[in-house]
Amino acid sequence: MISNMDYTQLLQEAVEARKSAYIPYSGFGVGAALLDQDGRVHHGCNIENAAYSPTNCAERTAIHRAIADGHHPGSFKALAVVGDTDGPIAPCGVCRQVMLELCGPDMPVILGNLRGDIRQTTVRELLPFAFGPSDLDNPKSNS
Ligand SMILES: O=c1ccn([C@H]2C[C@H](O)[C@@H](CO)O2)c(=O)[nH]1
Ligand SMILES: [Zn+2]
Secondary structure, three states, rough: OHHHHHHHHHHHHHHHHOOOOOOOOOOOOEEEEEOOOOEEEEEEEEEEEOOOOEEHHHHHHHHHHHHHHHOOOOOOOOOEEEEEOOOOOOOOOOHHHHHHHHHHOEEEEEEEOOOOOOEEEEHHHOOOOOOHHHHHHOOHHHH
């Protein structure tokens, strides 16, 4: 766990990351900041596409970027996400599934907006009754 002060700083990093959003279609920018075990922060923004479905959310950009840079799944300390929403932003279902896979159920997730509203939650709370890696532990049971 990290302190509330650190969470505020991580949200600020997400606000900074949001500035890189490529959003010609929705005009809706999102920023994410992923804290690793060394105290370093990995930025992510949403990156849209004319074909729509290839769009990458800010959360997945940050997580996949950190994994590609050599950080291990399950080693992350917290993820902050920010958008220009009325209340704290709610991550999409795809990102919740990716958070479970690569960050684990207990990682804190800090959700915010540009007005300073904050909600602290966890991956487990965002994706209850989830299908995850442990469900594939016994492949013989299906044959
Ligand atoms: O938590 C969220 C919610 C939405 N988006 C992006 C996807 C798309 O580019 C735009 C509108 O859905 O916002 C994110 O990046 N993260
Ligand atoms: Zn998403």
